[in-house]
Amino acid sequence: MTPAEMESRIVRYGDLHPCKTAFIDAHTPGSDQKENFTIIGGGVSESPDQHVHLAIPHGFNIGAAGQPPKCRNSLHSHRTAEVFFVLKGRWRFFWGRWGNAGEVVLEEGDIINIPTGIFRGFENIGTDYGMIMAVLGGDDAGGGVIWAPQVIEDAAGHGLVLGENGKLYDTKKGQTLPDGLKPMPLLTDAELATFPEPTSADVVPHYVARYWDLMALADKKPVTVIGEHGRLRDKPGFEVALMNRNSASDEMHSHPYPSVLMPMRGHWRVSWDGGSATLAPGDTMSVPEGLMHNAVPSMSGEASLYHVVATGDPAGLTWKG
Known part of the structure; x- marks a missing residue:
């Protein structure tokens, strides 16, 4: 692309x-x-x-x-x-x-x-x-x-x-x-x-879920915040994860459903087969399903990014009573 x-x-x-x-x-x-x-x-x-x-x-x-x-x-x-x-x-x-x-x-x-x-x-x-x-x-x-x-x-x-x-x-x-x-x-x-x-x-x-708790949990690998096996257990039709500088990886990967990258802190370089782009806090990037890509911080300092990916589950009720 x-x-x-x-x-x-x-x-x-x-x-x-x-x-x-x-x-x-x-x-x-x-x-x-x-x-x-x-x-x-x-x-x-x-x-x-x-x-x-x-x-x-x-x-x-x-x-x-x-x-x-x-x-x-x-x-x-x-x-x-x-x-x-x-x-x-x-x-x-x-x-x-x-x-x-x-x-x-x-x-x-x-x-x-x-x-x-x-x-x-x-x-x-x-x-x-x-x-x-x-x-x-x-x-x-x-x-x-x-x-x-x-x-x-x-x-x-x-x-x-x-x-x-x-x-x-x-x-x-x-x-x-x-x-x-x-x-x-x-x-x-x-x-x-x-x-x-x-x-x-x-x-x-x-x-x-509190940001600094998630930042500590994402010290080694991205933490699944919302999902079937997330910190907040739910199946709303998508999963949300948080990654930071320590859990970001330059390994290329893809998802079977569309995903979205939303930086919280710092600048992030997203690379794919064909190019790269830099995202800042408040930017929103849609990544097509099946596209190999990665995301890593591009500057020093605090860096965190929320990642949302569809799961194919029905977007149903989440209140458990």
């Missing part, structure tokens, strides 16, 4: 296209400053304004959220896995019907595999613009977002209406629901009762 062909599969951090109208809470005070990014796959945006950087199916989606301090993402749920690692800043993740069932604070490099089937939200509690990188299970990312009823009700007061087709309509711009299209129905009490309310003690030990 030529360098130009591979470069087309790299999304540079500085080239990311933000969308400020991606979801129903885009006008709601407290959430109206967030930026969403769809990097690989179709994502779950409800807005036609969302830019898709790389539409090639991988078996999972890669996205990101950027938010200034005190900005939050409203309570929602997914039918497949939602994994985040903190690229920049300090973030609070919270969950439950009203967001008060449990919470955890994540620092840079920490990773969370948020259980499916629960309402979750997150906010930047740092002092500067923060960035979290996301992996969503499945090529269709579970068919969209399920919002807590109060989120839909609050949004209507600020001009945004979500149609039952999963698309947003902004009444402040004169938009209305097309003839015959009904608004997205609110979840009923019976439906809401099916959403678990796990505590922090239920979630944190089994769904959160």
